[in-house]
Amino acid sequence: MKCYKFDEGIELYFYPIESIRSVTIAFNVGVGSVYESEKISGISHFIEHLSFRGTQKYAMKELKLKIESVGGLLNAWTDKENTVYYAKVPSFHAFQTFDVLKSIVFEPLFRKEDLELEREIIFHEYLSHLEDPVSNVFDLMYTNSLDGPHSKPVIGREETIKSISLEQIQKFHDEFYTPLNIKVIIVGYLDEKNLNLIRNELRFFGGFKTTKHKSKVKTGVIKGKVLKNNQQTHLLYVKPGFSLQSEERFSAMVLNTLLSSGMSSYLFNEIREKLGLVYDIYTMNMFHKDWGLFTLYAATSEEKVEVFHSKLFEVLSDFKLTDDLYDYGIKRLIGKLELSTESTATLTNMIIDYLTNDIKPMMPLELIQRIKNVSKEEVQKVYENLISGKWSLFYVSPSTDEWIPKNW
Known part of the structure; x- marks a missing residue:
């Protein structure tokens, strides 16, 4: 695996597979529920949802179409310690896909009307979560068996889902979505030309890296x-x-x-x-x-x-x-x-x-x-x-x- 660490900036990890003609590209942001205060519980997951509503470069429909029109998959997930945005596409579409993901991560347009629409969607997801017995039993485990920040719920609580503001979202994004706190992972077939194009696009600077938290098991x-x-x-x-x-x-x-x-x-x-x-x-x-x-x-x-x-x-x-x-x-x-x-x-x-x-x-x-x-x-x-x-x-x-x- 090749690793590229740019001076004071983002890191790129490339695992080449010459025998296939597809590639998975992921932006791993070092933030999740362990870094949230009680007042904004679930905000990392909120930002993940809202980032797909459009960016400075791509409208909401366009950023999805760019990936799906070539048979690709575009998605994201939030966990305790990280938020991951990823896509799997044919290798010929690698750089365009990277550009879409980069825009989603660094240039989302956080708008009031989108916030309220996504708030409803997340609340319905929260209700589905409450009805799922497997999710419930694992939530019980995290909440009651861990002494530390890993006990915090990823999806948040009803009151925070209903109250998180646009200002809180923008502030949290500005604080954690920084180059030093983001790693790019590429796995699959990628020719030298596209690899160099991507490397040239990753020369960002600034920000900070989150400190890893430890929880004690009861x-x-x-x-x-x-x-x-x-x-x-x-x-x-x-x-x-x-x-x-x-x-x-x-x-x-x-x-x-x-x-x-x-x-x-x-x-x-x-x-x-x-x-x-x-x-x-x-x-x-x-x-x-x-x-x-x-x-x-x-x-x-x-x-x-x-x-x-x-x-x-x-x-x-x-x-x-x-x-x-x-x-x-x-x-x-x-x-x-x-x-x-x-x-x-x-x-x-x-x-x-x-x-x-x-x-x-x-x-x-x-x-x-x-x-x-x-x-x-x-x-x-x-x-x-x-x-x-x-x-x-x-x-x-x-x-x-x-x-x-x-x-x-």
Whole structure:
């Protein structure tokens, strides 16, 4: 991967893939909900929406048409620590696409009439979010298991969505959308001519870089929420995990794969196939720079919640890392990483994960080699580390927020 760092300015990361004829271009802005005060909660997400309403160079319809008329995709997303604007297009349209994204990021027209229209759209998104049980259970986790800024909601709150002003949006954009706080990522095929054109356009100066925040993971927390129109109970078990800089994360990735990735995985077989207690069950590693989370999500019918909880911990207690399971975890993870090299979007997101945490990106081929070196004993040790001790539990139920599992 090539990295271009301009004097006191923006950074460009280019991962060339000669065998394809498409390219993904992303502007990663180092701002999200962790940088927001309570009074403007959700403003990063608000700016993401509003930036597509037109820029100094492109009208709203034009900036979308420039990408979509050649078969491309234009989109954006906001998270805890970053806001990402991206497009995937045929390579011949790379520079024009870069120009559209650059205009969206640096030159949005924040107008009163657009603000009110987008406010309505975001509020409807917020209402949909409130009705989604999976979103609710993860919100419960962030709000109650983290001590620090990562507990803040990305979408904001009803009162802030209704009150954020044009002046607040312009001030926040001016403060955080600066060259030093933005990284450009390009993955795919890009010829030297277009690469040089893009490099010449990135010689901005000024601004500042956001300081990364750390949150502390609480343990032993249990919190429920009632969602009456919901037909199932959604459960999320949480433990402190590993950071993006820890050596154990490679073993944790293998463990996560053999536990719940695919129909041949351990939990899928033991909980779904043999017991029929769930439709969905999966584990997940959430890696951050200096901390992490290990989570286990499942959804089951209300009358089976207690049985599910009991059987889950029986199954986890009875777990034995056989050679077959170990081989499955290693080979499946390597295979998935190999397949990811064919997706410019997947590779772009992989790079963004590292850059968001100010860590040099580790690309699939290097990651594959690290996975190959993970031993069975290391996976077993990580399992014992993650499974033992006190869990936190968050759930969304059709009828109660007072359930506490037996022997909790």
